[in-house]
Amino acid sequence: MATETAVDVVMPQMGVSVSEGTITKWLKQEGEQVEADESLLEISTDKVDTEVPSPASGTLTQILVQEGETVEVGTKLAQIGGAPAGNGQAQPAPPEPATAPAAAEAEAASGAEGETPTAAQVEEARPAEPEPEPGPTPVAPAETAPAGDGATDGKSFVSPVVARIASEHGVDPGQVQGTGRGGRVTKKDILTFIEQGAPAAAPAAPEAPAAPAPPPAEAPAAPPPPKPVAPAPQPVAAEPGEQMEPMTAMRRGIAEHMRRSLDTSAHVTSAIEVDMSKVVAIRKKLKKEYEAAYGVNPTYLSFVARATVETLREYPWINGEIRGEQIVTRNYVNLGFAVELADGKGLIVPVLKHAEGLNLLGVARGVADIAQRARDKKLTPDEVQGGTFTITNPGGYGTFHGTPVISQPQAAILGTYAVVKRPWVIQDDRGEDVIAIRPIMNLTLTYDHRLVDGALAGRFLRDLREKLQTSDESAY
Amino acid sequence: MSEKTYLQAISDGLREEMRRDKRVFVIGEDVGVYGGAFKVTLGFQEEFGAWRVIDAPLSETAIVGGCTGAAIMGMRPVAEMQFADFISCAWDQLVTVAAKQRWRAGTPVPITIRLPSGGGFSGGPFHSQNPESSFAHIPGLKVICPATPEDAKGLLASAIQDPNPCLYFEHKHLYRRIKAEVPDERYETPFGKARVHQAGDDLSVITWGAMVYTAEEAAQQLDGDGVSVEILDLRTLVPWDKQAVLESVRKTSKVLVLHEDTHTGGFGGEIAATIAEEAFEDLDAPVKRITAPDTPVPFSPPLEKAFIPQVEDVVAGLRDLSEY
Numbered sequence: 001m002a003t004e005t006a007v008d009v010v011m012p013q014m015g016v017s018v019s020e021g022t023i024t025k026w027l028k029q030e031g032e033q034v035e036a037d038e039s040l041l042e043i044s045t046d047k048v049d050t051e052v053p054s055p056a057s058g059t060l061t062q063i064l065v066q067e068g069e070t071v072e073v074g075t076k077l078a079q080i081g082g083a084p085a086g087n088g089q090a091q092p093a094p095p096e097p098a099t100a101p102a103a104a105e106a107e108a109a110s111g112a113e114g115e116t117p118t119a120a121q122v123e124e125a126r127p128a129e130p131e132p133e134p135g136p137t138p139v140a141p142a143e144t145a146p147a148g149d150g151a152t153d154g155k156s157f158v159s160p161v162v163a164r165i166a167s168e169h170g171v172d173p174g175q176v177q178g179t180g181r182g183g184r185v186t187k188k189d190i191l192t193f194i195e196q197g198a199p200a201a202a203p204a205a206p207e208a209p210a211a212p213a214p215p216p217a218e219a220p221a222a223p224p225p226p227k228p229v230a231p232a233p234q235p236v237a238a239e240p241g242e243q244m245e246p247m248t249a250m251r252r253g254i255a256e257h258m259r260r261s262l263d264t265s266a267h268v269t270s271a272i273e274v275d276m277s278k279v280v281a282i283r284k285k286l287k288k289e290y291e292a293a294y295g296v297n298p299t300y301l302s303f304v305a306r307a308t309v310e311t312l313r314e315y316p317w318i319n320g321e322i323r324g325e326q327i328v329t330r331n332y333v334n335l336g337f338a339v340e341l342a343d344g345k346g347l348i349v350p351v352l353k354h355a356e357g358l359n360l361l362g363v364a365r366g367v368a369d370i371a372q373r374a375r376d377k378k379l380t381p382d383e384v385q386g387g388t389f390t391i392t393n394p395g396g397y398g399t400f401h402g403t404p405v406i407s408q409p410q411a412a413i414l415g416t417y418a419v420v421k422r423p424w425v426i427q428d429d430r431g432e433d434v435i436a437i438r439p440i441m442n443l444t445l446t447y448d449h450r451l452v453d454g455a456l457a458g459r460f461l462r463d464l465r466e467k468l469q470t471s472d473e474s475a476y
Numbered sequence: 477m478s479e480k481t482y483l484q485a486i487s488d489g490l491r492e493e494m495r496r497d498k499r500v501f502v503i504g505e506d507v508g509v510y511g512g513a514f515k516v517t518l519g520f521q522e523e524f525g526a527w528r529v530i531d532a533p534l535s536e537t538a539i540v541g542g543c544t545g546a547a548i549m550g551m552r553p554v555a556e557m558q559f560a561d562f563i564s565c566a567w568d569q570l571v572t573v574a575a576k577q578r579w580r581a582g583t584p585v586p587i588t589i590r591l592p593s594g595g596g597f598s599g600g601p602f603h604s605q606n607p608e609s610s611f612a613h614i615p616g617l618k619v620i621c622p623a624t625p626e627d628a629k630g631l632l633a634s635a636i637q638d639p640n641p642c643l644y645f646e647h648k649h650l651y652r653r654i655k656a657e658v659p660d661e662r663y664e665t666p667f668g669k670a671r672v673h674q675a676g677d678d679l680s681v682i683t684w685g686a687m688v689y690t691a692e693e694a695a696q697q698l699d700g701d702g703v704s705v706e707i708l709d710l711r712t713l714v715p716w717d718k719q720a721v722l723e724s725v726r727k728t729s730k731v732l733v734l735h736e737d738t739h740t741g742g743f744g745g746e747i748a749a750t751i752a753e754e755a756f757e758d759l760d761a762p763v764k765r766i767t768a769p770d771t772p773v774p775f776s777p778p779l780e781k782a783f784i785p786q787v788e789d790v791v792a793g794l795r796d797l798s799e800y
Contacts, residue, residue: 019796184800186800
């Protein structure tokens with residue numbers, strides 16, 4: 001009899017509006033034979049009280065929900081046929097002698113009409129049942145799941161809005177105490193968590209963030225321990241003379257990205273000096289023409305960008321990426337440009353897609369366009385993604401060197417600096433060394449040493465310099 | 477302003493339109509001498525005469541077909557279906573001819589069809605339906621479902637002025653049960669603008685028609701739990717105010733779509749799908765629907781109660797969402 005296939009008895013849907021029902025009485029007990037459509041149990045919902053017919057003929061092998069309990073529609077109430085444990089063979093049919101008293105007791109209790117039998121009573125009276133551990137008994141997992149789920153196993157469902165807020169704020173939902181069903185983190189939970197000064201995600205453990213401001217109380221505790229300290233709340237009020245302002249989402253994003261980049265790539269910077277005489281001359285000539293004809297200013301940056309794209313063609317790894325265990329190279333260059341926002345409170349890196357297909361005019365126009373729209377906050381999300389190499393240009397303020405941070409997951413970033421007139425040793429017509437006044441620009445290449453070796457970076461910079469120093473107008 | 481029942485507001489609105497525009501006429505079964513099955517047009521024939529308040533034969537096809545022809549010739553007919561359910565007889569005239577005439581030939585068809593709809597009084601399967609979703613699916617028709625006396629008057633004026641065939645679903649259960657202030661002057665309530673019946677922060681109920689009041693009562697029961705419910709009354713399904721719905725979703729992240737129409741293919745499905753498409757990343761719980769089940773409307777009072785979403789059903793749904 002235990003070989004018949006198991007059929008589940010579930011709490012029926014008594015009309016759409018009914019979501020749960022209470023078992024008022026089992027009309028059959030475990031081990032008893034039942035016919036299809038024979039009344040098996042009585043339930044009570046907020047709409048109707050009714051008998052539930054058996055969905056199949058067979059032995060009532062297992063009762064999972066006891067009288068008096070209220071469960072949601074669709075909950076498995078019992079099993080007809082099959083083995084009691086729900087899988088093939090584990091246990092034989094429940095020992096009849098054991099269940100009989102239970103049945104008797106249950107019936108007696110309900111017959112007494114008092115409080116109806118408590119689930120405990122019935123449970124206790126079922127000696128065969130207490131340790132159904134061996135197999136996937138339908139009840140066991142259901143019961144252990146809520147118990148063990150806390151926030152620990154990280155398995156609880158993250159809703160779309162919680163996922164979005166978490167990523168916007170760089171928060172790990174696993175750190176948030178959930179108040180939703182089964183400990184789920186709700187939107188309110190995560191918003192409250194952030195409001196109360198969420199520790200900025202897990203990687204914030206090391207020295208950097210801990211150092212800047214926080215209360216002296218915590219600093220001493222910090223030195224050796226690696227990371228469990230990080231989540232300690234730091235929502236401390238401002239000290240006298242200090243002012244606090246909330247971080248914008250952009251600032252949080254920058255903070256997270258910078259930290260992550262330094263944690264990911266092995267940053268090394270090489271620098272080279274470039275004699276920009278030729279570029280200056282060409283630019284002087286083209287500027288009038290471009291401005292008159294196209295309203296576009298051919299900036300030094302666009303010359304450098306144009307030459308960089310050309311040079312990258314021979315250095316695919318510098319335009320590449322480490323993706324897992326693979327090295328990615330591509331036959332195009334999506335060139336990112338670091339753009340400072342007008343209010344000085346942020347930085348965005350719009351991307352000039354397929355820069356390899358643009359001449360100097362195209363690059364100049366493209367850079368001007370995305371930079372303007374970046375400042376006007378009119379970029380589309382698509383325009384700040386997909387970069388393969390980035391140029392940052394802090395030279396506008398006269399700086400002559402820097403070590404920028406790579407925009408992940410790219411392999412390198414080029415820094416361009418101020419063009420400065422400097423005394424420069426050159427050879428005159430007769431091959432004699434003389435000092436000339438030349439416009440010099442420093443370029444730095446900060447690269448991920450995991451992928452790009454120093455020699456490769458050096459050759460790249462050399463070739464780039466060569467292009468800028470020797471190319472004539474037609475090259476742009 | 478004066479306090480009026482929902483029915484009075486419809487009646488007054490219609491009378492006002494007939495007084496100001498001679499192109500407007502009324503046609504339907506028993507709308508003239510008898511004043512309409514629900515007395516919306518009581519006294520109309522005395523005031524406007526038998527040529528503007530026409531008692532039609534028992535033929536919805538003839539009523540809608542005649543209105544369509546009259547509209548093409550420049551009139552502004554207002555037809556009454558005695559019960560919304562009967563409009564199925566006129567399906568061909570409405571869906572094949574009226575809805576497509578402008579697309580096909582360029583001539584507008586400014587007809588308004590009044591459709592006493594909804595259940596709650598044991599009218600059984602032929603006198604209780606809410607067939608709005610069937611027509612919301614037909615391009616070329618507008619679908620209007622007022623919930624308040626003020627909207628009933630304003631939306632009727634807009635429907636009569638609109639150059640398209642407009643289906644005006646007036647809920648019978650609201651006729652004499654709902655009373656509220658209605659402006660005395662003439663006004664038009666625009667289509668496609670939802671009304672915030674009550675503002676709230678934690679849960680959104682998107683609904684229309686009589687269910688607005690069911691939602692309101694349910695929301696009151698959740699007040700005690702400190703759960704604040706926003707109720708959005710769509711007012712019109714075609715066009716429907718997607719922006720208002722999405723805004724509410726962005727605010728609360730938990731949504732219950734509630735309607736008295738049956739489940740499968742109900743307009744709630746369209747709303748739920750749109751939310752999933754356009755506000756997925758704002759959801760903190762699955763979009764929930766509470767609707768009538770997929771059966772005809774039962775006669776038996778207890779069964780009809782089980783059929784039409786009740787306050788306690790909505791309370792349970794809201795609690796479930798709140799606890800999610």
